[in-house]
Amino acid sequence: MKITKVEVMVLRMPDSEMMKVPTNLFSTTEYLYYRDGNEEAALIRIETDEGIEGIGELSTLGTVVESVIHAPPQATWWRGWDEILVGQDPLEVGYLWDRMYRESGLYGGRGFITTVMSGIDCALWDIAGKYYKQPVYRLLGGGGAGTATPYMSFSRFGKTEEEIIERCEKVKRSNYRAVKFHNHPIGMDDKKALKFVELARNQLGDGIDIMLDAAEHYHDAKEAIKFARGIEPFNPYFFEAALSEDDLDGYAKLSDATSVKIAAGEGQTTRYLCRELLEKGKIDILQPDTNWSGGITELMRMGRMANDMGRLLIPHTYKSYVGLASNLHVSASLPNSPYCEAPTSPLPLAVNLTNEKIVPEADGKIHLSERPGLGVTLNKETVEKYRFVW
Numbered sequence: 001m002k003i004t005k006v007e008v009m010v011l012r013m014p015d016s017e018m019m020k021v022p023t024n025l026f027s028t029t030e031y032l033y034y035r036d037g038n039e040e041a042a043l044i045r046i047e048t049d050e051g052i053e054g055i056g057e058l059s060t061l062g063t064v065v066e067s068v069i070h071a072p073p074q075a076t077w078w079r080g081w082d083e084i085l086v087g088q089d090p091l092e093v094g095y096l097w098d099r100m101y102r103e104s105g106l107y108g109g110r111g112f113i114t115t116v117m118s119g120i121d122c123a124l125w126d127i128a129g130k131y132y133k134q135p136v137y138r139l140l141g142g143g144g145a146g147t148a149t150p151y152m153s154f155s156r157f158g159k160t161e162e163e164i165i166e167r168c169e170k171v172k173r174s175n176y177r178a179v180k181f182h183n184h185p186i187g188m189d190d191k192k193a194l195k196f197v198e199l200a201r202n203q204l205g206d207g208i209d210i211m212l213d214a215a216e217h218y219h220d221a222k223e224a225i226k227f228a229r230g231i232e233p234f235n236p237y238f239f240e241a242a243l244s245e246d247d248l249d250g251y252a253k254l255s256d257a258t259s260v261k262i263a264a265g266e267g268q269t270t271r272y273l274c275r276e277l278l279e280k281g282k283i284d285i286l287q288p289d290t291n292w293s294g295g296i297t298e299l300m301r302m303g304r305m306a307n308d309m310g311r312l313l314i315p316h317t318y319k320s321y322v323g324l325a326s327n328l329h330v331s332a333s334l335p336n337s338p339y340c341e342a343p344t345s346p347l348p349l350a351v352n353l354t355n356e357k358i359v360p361e362a363d364g365k366i367h368l369s370e371r372p373g374l375g376v377t378l379n380k381e382t383v384e385k386y387r388f389v390w
C-alpha cells in the first residue's frame with residue numbers, strides 16, 4: 001500500500017456566527033467567554049492506492065498547516081512533506097514519524113511542526129487500523145478491554161456560586177465520575193476559589209473526582225503552593241497548569257510542597273520536552289495531546305516513559321470527537337492513564353463533525369468502538385457547510 005495524497009482540510013464557522021472578541025482582553029479566562037477554540041477545525045486526510053483513507057485532527061491555526069505539507073522543495077532538509085510521504089507505505093508509522101521529525105529539524109523541531117506531524121500520525125494510525133481491520137487501541141498493544149475513563153472539562157470554573165452549583169448538577173446528571181474546573185478565580189482571587197472548591201466538593205460528594213486547572217495564572221511557586229495546600233482538605237485529584245511550563249524549578253518546589261498531584265504538559269511537544277517536566281519539574285501527571293504533542297506514536301512513547309518513572313499520563317483534549325478518539329485510544333492502551341479529558345464545547349465543529357458521538361456509559365467509562373481505525377467518520381453535511389477555502 002502506498003500513500004497517494006495528503007490533504008489539509010480546514011473547517012471554519014463564518015464570521016457572522018462567531019462571537020466578537022474585544023481587543024482589550026488581558027487573560028485566557030476572558031477570551032474563553034468569547035471563543036473556546038472550536039470555531040475552527042483542522043484535519044489531515046491521507047489517501048492510499050488501496051482506497052483506504054485516514055483522518056487525523058490537529059489543534060492549531062489550520063490555514064498555516066498547508067505550507068508545511070505542500071511547500072516546494074529548496075533542499076533535502078527544506079521541503080514540504082508531500083515529498084517525504086507520498087509513495088511511502090502508510091503502515092510504517094514510526095519510521096515516517098522519525099523521518100518527518102529529522103528532516104524538518106532545521107525549520108521545525110519541537111513546536112508547530114510537531115503539531116502538523118501529530119495530525120499526520122493520527123491519520124496513519126487510522127489507516128493502519130482499517131488495513132488490519134482492528135481498532136487502534138488493539139494495534140497499540142494495550143489491554144483488551146478498549147475502555148478509557150473521561151473527565152468532564154469545563155473551560156471556566158464559574159463566576160458565581162449559582163454557576164458552580166449548576167455545573168455540579170450537570171455532572172451529577174451525567175455518566176461522568178470526574179470533573180475539571182478551569183481558570184478564574186483560581187490564581188486571581190484565591191479566597192473565592194477556595195470557597196468554590198469547597199462548594200463543589202459539598203455538591204458532588206466524595207464519589208466524583210475534582211480536578212483544578214489554573215491555566216498558568218500563578219506567577220510564582222509560593223502563591224501556587226499556598227493554594228495547593230489550601231485545597232488539600234477537599235481532596236482534589238490533581239492541580240493543573242499552576243505555572244508556566246518553562247518554570248521547571250517552580251514546578252519542582254510546588255510538587256515537593258503539597259500532597260496534591262501536580263499536572264502539566266498540555267503545551268508540550270515531543271517526549272524530550274515532556275521528560276524535562278517529569279525529571280526537573282517533578283510533576284506527577286503528564287498531559288500531552290495527540291493533536292499537537294506528536295500524535296499517537298509520540299504519546300505512547302511519553303506514556304511508557306512516564307510509567308517507567310512511576311508517573312501518570314492523562315491526555316489533554318478540547319476539539320472534536322476525531323481528536324478525542326485519538327487521545328482515548330492512547331489512554332485505553334496505557335497502564336498508567338486513569339483518565340482522559342473530555343471537552344464540553346457546544347459548537348457544531350466539536351459535536352457535529354463526526355457521525356458518531358463519544359460519551360461515557362453508566363459505568364463512567366467510554367467503551368471504544370470496535371470499528372477499525374480511530375472509529376470515527378466525518379459528517380458530510382458539517383464538512384460541506386463549514387469547509388473553508390482561502
Ligand SMILES: [Mg+2]
Binds near residue numbers: 213215240241316
Ligand atoms: Mg489545561
